[in-house]
Amino acid sequence: MRPSVLVVGEAVHGQLSGPSREALNVARSLAGSEGRVTGLLIGHGLAAASAEMATLGTDRVRVVEDAALTSATCSTLAAIVRAEVEGAQVSVVLLTGSVRYRELAGRLAARWDASVATGATELSPTEGGGLRVARPVFGGRATEELDLGGPRCVVALRPHAFPPASTTAPAAPVERRASPPFPTGNAPAPKVSALESTEVTGGPSLGDATIVVSGGRGLRAPENFRLVEELAASLGAAVGASRAVTDAGWRPGSYQVGQTGRSVAPQLYVAVGISGAIQHVVGMVSSRVIVAINSDAQAPIFRVADYGIVGDLFAIVPALTKEIRKVRGLS
Amino acid sequence: MEIVVLVKPVPDAESRLRPNAGGTELDGEGIKWVLSGYDESAVEQALLLKAAVPGSSVRCISFGPAPRTEEVLRASVALGCDRATWVERPVGMPADPLLCARVLREALRKYPHDLILAGKQAGDDEEGIVPSALAELLGVESFGSVVDLRWHAEEKRFRFQCVLDSGSEKVEAAGPLLIGLQQAWNDPRTATLPNILRSRKATIDRLPWSDVAPLLGAFSAGRTTSQRFRLPPPRTGARLIDYQSPEEAAEKLVKILREEAKVFP
Amino acid sequence: MPDFSLTAEQEGVRDLARKFAKTEMLPKAAEADRLGRFPEEVLRKAWELGLMNLNIPSEYGGSGLSLLDQCLIVEELAHACGGMTTSIIANCLALEPILLGGSPEQKSRVLSPFCGSYNIASFCLTEPSGGSDAGGLLTRARRDGDHYVLDGEKCFITNAPHASLYTVFATTDPALRHRGICAFYVPRSTEGVVPGKEEEKMGHRASSTSTVRFEHATVPVSQRLGAEGDGFSIAMRTLDQTRTPIGALATGIAQAAVDYASEYALKRRTFGKPIAEHQAIQIKLANMAQAVHAARLLTWQAAWTIDHGKTGTLESSIAKCFASDAAMQVADEAIQVFGGYGYMKEYPVEKLLRDAKLTQIYEGSNEIQRIVIAREHLKAYA
Incomplete structure (x- = not known):
């Protein structure tokens, strides 16, 4: 049976990020034609990004939008993803490999006792219904291969390791959801400033660049x-x-x-x-x-x-x- | 302020890596185990905070096998950590990150703490799973890829920066927090010779596996059904471009990159 | 059977020295050599890390290491730069006479403040008229009540332009030969102490060397080490302690030469293969590896002997003499492996040859070492 996959995508300055497109491509090839691919976007000002996501091989797109989510902490993002996944038929959660979204992997896996890998550069289904993941380790001097099993797998992909998804028609339905209450362990809640771009040259950052x-x-x-x-x-x-x-x-x-x-x-x-x-x-x-x-x-x-x-x-x-x-x- | 730093031994960057016959693990022979570079930054951050906040103390904790784990704890003590706890992992037991997070949660119950610091990822497997998994188990906020963490006593808040892919965020948060440190931003100190000698005599608190295992509860450790390492095919060396003039070199290279390597259109 | 494995503590000490050599010394070695610049910032950092006063007990603010541990450090430092290493360990040489000849009161008066902050000391034995003939030195110490007045000139004094303290050997009467020699510690601030100008040297160019003149320098009797006439013995016992680390220093230079040559031989290709696959080069590398191995083991054995309470005169002379000859030979062969590139200053190996040369000359020339070795050796047959 092909897995149902949830892709937690990201918008950067209102646009769907490159690694999100890559994750959607991986999701579709894992799900095949039988499995379902759900795209999820969390943040604020997501109209353009969610519209694009709907055309990149998804079966449906969920959007959790709230001005307060502009700079959401990892625990908040994890709570939202959990609300989306728990009770649904999702066996694989794919995350982009950005700094913040990669951190989600540990939180989700700990909560679900799920098998987990980050920095994946190769991903394929195994016969037993699990995933085979390859990931560079030791600064790329070796590659580690893991077989992930169990009811649910969480994988963060390495940016630029996969080609981006190509456009499909018709566009999948986009469903907006109210943000669930996101309790935080800390009182008062952390204050996170808006993202300040550190790039002075205007070029891409080292981590993003192809x-x-x-x-x-x-x-x-x-x-x-x-x-x-x-x-x-x-x-x-x-x-x-x-x-x-x-x-x-x-x-x-x-x-x-x-x-x-x-x-x-x-x-x-x-x-x-x-x-x-x-x-x-x-x-x-x-x-x-x-x-x-x-x-x-x-x-x-x-x-x-x-x-x-x-x-x-x-x-x-x-x-x-x-x-x-x-x-x-x-x- | 009670600060806990999580540390891990990793192979030195210059160690030669060789998978064993089955490819299931890397051959220990010839590997030099050191404190991960990210962890060095975490220890440095802890020591900077300790110096800035009177009455603070720093405990380093590591979960791993003998003898390398004890060695990196001594290295952390030589750098200036006050105490060290070694949670012993039986030799040969796989280093599952979720198991590691659960073990560390149990260890942390013994030590009251206001702040947990870690490298944002390890220098070997580069997973970065343990810090956020542990934060989830503890129910505390976590931030990875952090630089320049400071304590503002009057507001009882930490202030720091998160270095993200395309910029950075400034964060203010109250403890307890789990912070993953970016590498090398704070120019970690080198342990002095007298401190290295002193660290040999320091007491390392030990938590034997037999004490920890019963605390973990029902838990399906072993997320992986198999694990193999492979080395990249040896790079055969660069194909050197023959040329008469710089212009010719440029033209040939661009042609190769477009048509053969296909890295840009 | 002897045990040649290092303890975890020794590995930790050696790793610190290796890291310091690689990150603080090596990046500056070529430039310091070219300019003949004494890199004071490197010495300060070495002091901060406890890598400078290795032989001074910790109660006086030093590191209190065994001779073997000192040798582990010195070899690692010398791998990066022989000249800087000589300057870093010069305090050990200069302060050893105080350890050997000083009263408890003198030790705590001088050593504790000296080692408690960054300070440089110089060992002033050699004179223009001769170095190895220590009994024949000419610098005079004339007794005048509760003072001595020093007159004379010392030469080839390591770190002298930067030192704040000198240990000085002078004679009350040249006719008494070695029985007339006294040892003193003399602060730089003493009137009549005049360091000369920096020497231009062939190698060890990061190390600073000059003359020191004593022009009616008045030194209280309380600054004399031991009794009048103890100076020669103090000097010789000092050199018995410091000769072995010179073997380690030479071993470090030799190891660097083998490392550079081997890496180069694996990547340099001629006749369609790496030159490391040509037998002519393999034989060179094998000989070089043997020489370094033997130099290290002889050095460790000498250090071990002295650490076990013996004088180790024979062992330390063999170690110093063998290791320095090996360093010369191995550095020479490293240049040969590099061919024309090895002769160019852009590559690191010609410096090793220039640095190695001094190790055959200073702290007792190898000719003197052979005299000592022969004398000790023949005792067994007499």
Whole structure:
């Protein structure tokens, strides 16, 4: 029997997030034509996102909308999801892998004694009616495979690991629900401010981006970092940096990719002037395609990269930016 | 303020990972176990709060097998934690996150606390399930990916920032809370040599498994029917692009990325 | 059978040194070497972590480590930079005479405040006229009531420009040879104590070295260590303690050379395969690995011997002499494995050769070590 799947989606600035589209795609392939896919959105200002969700292979869409939910805490989100699932025929709950929604996995699983996995990059049904999940561990240096069983499974997907759902017709019905009362263990309830965007460049953030361009010590001076930023802009990519760059103060610590910074797994990772110390590599090795540009042919980065250009980055990177702008019709 | 920090031993980033013959676990031989980087940030945060709030004390707790669990607890004491509790997990018992959350809930009953800190995820399995599962079991609010946690005594509130995917939120909340710390934002301290020597003599409070197991109640541990590790196929090394001019290099690379790797149209 | 495994405590101590070497020393090593810069910030950090006054008992504010534990630390530090390591451990050398010759009152008066904050001390034995012939030193200590007046010049003094305290060896009468030598501790603030200008060195360039002149420097008798004429014995017993860590320092340099060469040999390709698959390179790497292994074991054995209450003169001389020769040989071969790149300053191995060279010379040249080894060795046959 095919499972019935609930996808807890997310809207960012009113639009359905990319990882939500990916989760809907996974849900539909799990449910097949017999199983039911329910999309759930929680928050405020969800008209556009819920309308889109209704066209992405769902059987129905539920919307829990309330101005107070703009910055809901994890426990509130969990209470709403539970109200939606408990008593319904839902055997798989799929979550997007965003920071906040991934935290839901632990709460829901603890409440239901459900089998649970986060950061899934592969997901398929098993013969016994459970799920087989693969997830990168140790910063992408190994993959763990788990078989999830039991009446209910909770899985948070890794962003950008799956293609997005494609549009279907006709649109599924969208049902608005009143927010259930959400009790909190703490009195008074926590006050959460509105989301403040930390991005100054206007580009995507490291965790969200499908393309990341990172710069390292090979850039030699802070003013040269703009070469990396220009290349990133031409690709619509997020900008990252090696520890050498953030330690030297050329860019803030939030740019750092690696063991002590962020782990990223975009579709394309471009390493500019990065030697490829293991501490950096563990933060980017799960990227689908890795390109390295470095003057040292012996640099370890070329061992993990798929494609490499050995040469003077000060000549190569501007030429690459120009070429990309050309093919993308930007100049 | 009574602060509890949850810590976990993880393989050092430079340890060589090798699955055993059946692929069911990673070969322990040659693995160096260290305090997870996220947990280092959590310990640092606890010590910063302790310094800021007079009369505070910090207890670190870990659930895991000998000997690595005791070692990371000693490392936490060397950093400045006042006390340590080791909940012993029998060697070979799988590290199920929900089991871990339940065990930690039982351990926490013994120690009154105003704040629970943890790394937002472990540095090895990167699951991030235990903190929020434990918060759910305890019935407390939880926030992950937190930086810059401060205590405002006059309002009796914590203030901190949550670093989310596309920005950050400022949060004010009263305790008890469970907070998952972001890694490396607070430049965790290094234990000094005298403190390392002292930590060898520190008392580690032990909770044997035989004491904890009966408390867990009916619970279907073992969510997984099997677990395997595989290593990615060794990367064969980059395909290097031949070129005469930077323009040619750029043109060839873009062509490959569009037509062969298909990473952008 | 001896047990060569380290305790959890020793592993913890070694891991701290390894982390410090990697995060604080290595990133600055190449630049400090190029500029000949003494990285004071690194020494301050080492002091904060308790990595500086390793041999001083904890009651006086030091770390109170066994010699074996000191060696574990020194090897790890030297893996990142031999020069910085020499400067970091120079306090151990300079303060050892106070531990050996000082009265309890002198120890608590000098060592506690000194070790309680960041301070540098220098060991002033060697003179321009000769280093190894310690009995023949010329710096004079003229008794004048309850004072001595010091006159003379010391050279090749590690950390001298940065030191606030000197331990000084001077003679009341050169004709008495070693029986006339006295040891003193002399604060830098003493009038007539004049450190010279920094030397430009071949290697160990992150370490600071200069002369120290004593121009009618007046030192109270209360700053003399031991009795008049005890100085030579104090100096020799000091070197018996500090010789072994030089073996560890040389082992650290040698280990770095093997590590760099092996990593390079695995990734550098010629004739269609990594050079590590060419037998000529394999034989080099095997010889290098053997030399480092032997150097480490000899060092550990010397440390163990001294930690068990023996003088260990033979063992420590063998360790120092063998390990420093091994460091030279292994660093030389590492450059050969790197080929032309190894000769370039852009790569880390040529520095290892320059740093290794000093370990054959200082704290008793290897010629002196061989004299000592032969003398101790022949005792068994006499």
